[in-house]
Amino acid sequence: MREALRRVSLGYLVLAATAVAYLVVYSSRLGRFPTSFDYLSILNTTLPLVFVAIGQSLVVLTGGIDLSVGGIVSLCVAVTASTVSTSALWLVAVLALGAACGAVNGLIVAYGRIAPILTTLATLSVFTGLALRVLPVPGGSIPPQVRHVLTNPATPTGLIWLGLAVAGWLVLRRTRFGMRVYAIGSDEASARAVGVPAAAVKLKVYALAGLCAALAAVFYVSTTTSGDANAGAPFILTSIASVVVGGVAFTGGRGSALGAVAGAVALTLVIDILFFAGIDPLYQSLFQGLFLVVAVLLGTVAALAARRRRPA
Amino acid sequence: MTETPSIAPAPSRSGSETLAVRASGVDRAFGGVQALRDASFAARPGEIHALAGENGAGKSTLIKVLCGVIRADRGAVEIFGTEVTRVVGPAARRRLGVATAFQELSLLPDLTVAENLLLHDPPRGRLGLVRRGRLAPVAREVLRRYGVDDIDPRAAAADLSVAQRQVVELVRVLAGEPRVVILDEPTAALPDRQVEWLARHMRRLRDDGCCVVFTSHRWREIEALADRVTVFRNGTRVATRERLSEAEAVTLMSGRSFAGAYPTISARPTDESALRVSNLSGGRLRGVDLDLRRGEILGVGGLAGQGQRDLFLTLFGARRAEGGTIEVDGRAVTVRSPKDAIRAGVGIAYVPEDRKAEGLFPPLSIRDNIATATLSRRATAGFVNRSAERVAVASIVDQLRIGAGRSTSGAADTLSGGNQQKVVMARWLLTDARILLLFDVTRGVDAATKHDIYELVDTLAARGKAILYHSSETEEIAHLCHRVLVLREGRVAAELAGPVGDAERIVAASIKESQDA
Amino acid sequence: MSRRVLYALAGTTAVLLVGAILHPGFASWSSLRVMLVVASFTGFVAAGQMLVVLVGGIDLSIPWVLNGAAIVLTTSSLGQTSRAPLAVVLALGVGALVGLGNGFGVAWLGVPAVVMTLGMNGVMQGLTLGLSKGLTCASCGSYAPSPLRGLFSGAVPGQLFLWGGVALLMTVLLTLTTFGRRVYAVGVNPRAAFLSGVGVRGVTVALYTLSGVFAALAGIALVAYGGQPSLGLGDPYLFESIAAVVVGGVSILGGRGHYLGVIAGSVTLVAVTTFLAAQRVPEYGRLMIYGLVILAILFAYGREKAHD
Amino acid sequence: SDAGSPAATDDAAGGGKIKIALSNSFIGNQWRVEMENVYKAACAMPPYVDEVECSVFNAGNDVSTQSRQISNLISQGVDAIVVNAASTSGLNGVVQQACDRGIVVVSFDNVVDNTCGLTVNTDQVKFGQQLAQFIVDELGGQGNVVMVTGVAGTGADNDRNKGAKEVFAAHPGIKVVATYTGMWDSATAQRATSGQLANLPKVDGVWVSGGTDGVIKAFAAANRPMPVVGGEAENGFRKYMAGLLTPKVNGMSIGQPPFLSVISLELARAVVKGEHPKESVTIPFPVATSDHMVPGETVFPDLPDSFFADFTDSGPNATVVLCQEAATDGTPCPGKTLDVKLGTP
Ligand SMILES: Nc1ncnc2c1ncn2[C@@H]1O[C@H](COP(=O)(O)OP(=O)(O)OP(=O)(O)O)[C@@H](O)[C@H]1O
């Protein structure tokens, strides 16, 4: 657990470092500090990724991976944008849809015993197909009232949602379910043997990941004001990257969703740093790739050092 | 350690008609392997019931069926009269008061000791949320109740020693106030001191009316603890007795009989030094000197965790030495990796105790498993010479009597634990190494196989091999070794001339403060 | 031959049969030939993917290694026959180098494969775009060198022979050599393999290197096929290679699988896509059915051992 | 100046220059390369070299990246942003914020839905219609047609497909036997076509949104009779039309001009300077047919096949005239002052 703490704090460290770099580059470039506009727009554009990353981190904590988040986001974006209604019930329906998609993954992984990466590779295709069916051509809209509540570009309502997401995780972590998530990720066979209902827990985890993807979709539509059936695709790899930068171990059992949130924000900041640093945009992915590897390398080195200190 | 040849009297409470666990007519097959065949078993509340049998007799399989990890193909299982044959999942059994410690440890490595102990019933506050701050204090209290307060409840399970892990695992099982406790080879990884500790708690549970079922390959423990013994052979129960002598038991289990538990060692050490180590350090080692001669069986004893494992791994190149020198046949060598150690010029082999983690390739064939360390010896330009391989493997399989005539192209994970251990042994014998590092190789091995291994060790030594031998059963070291080095805090604290014969002497040397070699 | 390979082959046969019944001419040679050629690209990439999957790894850098190699090929050959050999060697070299980097990161630095190769994909994308300034080929004529173009003509195109060669190589390497034995040992239990004297790191590095080479080979073949590279050329091959590997019966957990199965997997995937297109199933339906077919195949033989 | 790096000079040196940034969604094909090249070339030529401080950004076809880049441009205080969008809808939010801050937003080629900005484009629906109509006419209203579409989800793709489908639907004798995407890329289009072809009946006409030369090569490789082709302005396609490559193809080629970026630059500049009203611009698209092939003007025998042949307008009423180097290398045309005619609104 101490090591887990160290790993998580590494996610925060990466965030802190990128934040400082952002401030330095920004202010030396523009001769002033970022304004509320910058903070708000960072917040609002990152929110969707933050949510997907939280869901992804839950799955990774159990030792799995969810490639289908891209498809679920696309589907929920399509549904959100093509339904015009301001009733809260409609939003709830979208969230339920996301959770249902996730539950399908969970059923196949937990009860069908098909490896997560394969299951979600297949369902990614299915969900994306559904999204295209719902919204063949980009468009649709979101009622301004809804937008106002979710990602008002003028006031930091986004902060409230971010706060709720963090609080949600903290509560989850303090449930028996939360402990079981870690138990399964640590060693599924053992967890099963000591009586952890692994299948049921995994089902819930995938459903939660679907729910998070749906939340992301709603925020996505809210920031872009309309929908696109391909909207989810970029989230697959970026959510994995966030989780990784956030210090969640790919073998499961170690890390935290908060780390993933930090990772998501850090990744967004990297885009901004490169922008203001005047890096040729053609080279951008080079630096993003390096950032990923270096961040994780630091984590590995820290873990290695920790293991050195540990008696054999 | 009692020497009484008979089993303790049956519990007085046996008047009650209810059985705690009952299995009847159970069949269970894995692929083509019939692990249980019309097996039956029953244990009462308030008794300690031992399950004995050779490797592969079906003990673990029966236990898994009893506690719901796997389902029986046929037959019935009852817990306190409730039929649970079709109910799968340890979770459901837990609700009936059944707690199990499996042969393969099942602690969750990334969780803390506290989380492991309190996984099912963590301290909770308002709203039913887990009070994470209370986890460690509550766990500490539990550990204290079982007299093991030297274990830090905040440590990750992965950071504990094997013995500590086994202890935590047992505490987890015992502390749940179960009505039935099932322990599959609980003492295999425990040092003697903790065996005593466990025995105490098993008896206490029994006296509280709990039903305790356990398996062991150490007859001494069965004798000392069990109220009744059930013997399994080939997946079937052959007897349940209150009294059973070791000789009788061995005959029941294997159909063979032995003159004694330990063979007389016929090998004689030569004067030729095979392996000379001076001032070796690294990990827990703080400057170890030793001189192992050809034909010698040199025991390494001491309390658990005094650097024995590090010594073996370092000599084998699997762990980096921080200082000191190693000479093989009088020539200084550097062993940076197992590959270096195996190399013909060096010729060191290491047989690990933990076959699951360090030895076996479960889904690969028995042949592949055995051939792995010597691949390039039977290859031309990188291509495996298959017929040579078959021949080599066949002879070693015969020699060690592995798998009762099963085809060597079958997967290794279909073998029983003891046979798996032999597969790993076979791999190393095939290297024809002149120095064998045997690290607790009889752990979890049945009496007959153990006997085979002892004889094998003797034969190898007689053929001029130099053998460094460690066992968690001190008695083994006392009987088999020409000389015994006792490690304490990473140093050789004592050297005893062998055969020591009496394990107590080694134990004494392990604890004594000022005795130098 | 392992059971999973047989299943994979049966799967391919089934798809082709269904196709031939519902769509006459689907299994004709002319149609098969095209499917095989298209499948061969996946087959190349999947060969590399399979190797790393065998040791429990994954290679997410395939898209831009492939793309980078394709661009190196075009820019260094300039469409001239005389420069073709050099260009091919350079392109394969780039693949090997990047793979080596992946392997080094995974085996020596202990970076998880997902991260290392994902990062490497970004690095390659940035380098490719940046160094070529976005130009797929600044000053070259339009063609891939003509000997390469020749790979795709003839009743049985040379490309298929090349694929056959790759298949032979993979099979021999994995089943007959000590290297192959070590690969499976590492895939099943790296610690035990290490203690058995297997150079685990060396093997791992070798496998990632090979994966890079195979991705580059696919890039070369694609340039030869289309006559020119394009940016994003490799994008479809990431998930496709993973799908081909598992549809081919390779265990994603490592240690089990044969290349013959992967060939079957590649052909199955292409046959499904082609069939759906031939039936004029709309895009959304194609995506959904493709996913469902993969699921069905996984249910048939891609399940993990029961927990009991 | 290196147009590839943003804000090449800082405020002090930039003096009175206005800042205009190009935000491009992706640089995945030759057209985009040329489009950026001519933009960079224009920025290095008078009058822009003296008046405008240019910068260029690519977003890797990722909407959120493009959105972040535009946000940062807003922070940076640019005067105008020229956009080729990754999604017609995905940038609406951030474009609105730019408009709210008085920044001139001009989207071109793949335009943005949000009406607060201006657009520069050819009539994309008509683009699709006209190619389709050509095919229908050549086939006498009878035959099997294949549609090869562009990058899904973008404005240009939607509109062109819409136009084409209308026309084909209006002619009952025309049967669309296959529709698939060629991603506006020759290599991709060729691979996709090869894959489909074996299972297609006789194909009489092909409608291509981009990557036309690839489609033709696939037909040639499969030894299929060459259909009538309506496609984009790839040099390779033109070579077939001109008979420089065999078989000679009967076709119509409509080019989406890469210099839309330059026109957008001019519109942005003029609006910022108050020289032009805030109004969108539609320009005619250049059309070429097989009987009208002029080497050096509509077809370039020495340039690659994927090169877009209509990098410049021509004729007396040309909107803008650019040289070949501008398109291939992004270097300014020697000794020239650019004159972009926005037309009289
Ligand atoms: N998962 C499995 N797959 C195939 N065969 C198995 C499996 N588990 C056990 N077996 C086989 O079933 C038989 C009984 O094994 P079991 O583990 O019950 O023996 P055991 O009595 O516990 O032996 P040991 O004393 O070595 O632990 C053996 O032949 C073993 O090879």
Ligand SMILES: Nc1ncnc2c1ncn2[C@@H]1O[C@H](COP(=O)(O)OP(=O)(O)OP(=O)(O)O)[C@@H](O)[C@H]1O
């Ligand atoms: N960087 C590399 N690139 C390609 N192949 C490699 C690389 N490193 C190792 N190999 C190959 O991987 C295999 C295993 O490597 P390893 O170092 O374990 O061989 P080895 O154990 O020395 O072989 P042997 O037992 O025959 O001496 C060898 O076949 C070797 O040729």
Ligand SMILES: O[C@@H]1[C@@H](O)[C@H](O)OC[C@H]1O
């Ligand atoms: O308009 C299209 C453009 O967006 C694309 O990049 O290349 C082909 C053109 O037809």
Ligand SMILES: [Mg+2]
């Ligand atoms: Mg057992």
Ligand SMILES: [Mg+2]
């Ligand atoms: Mg060697």
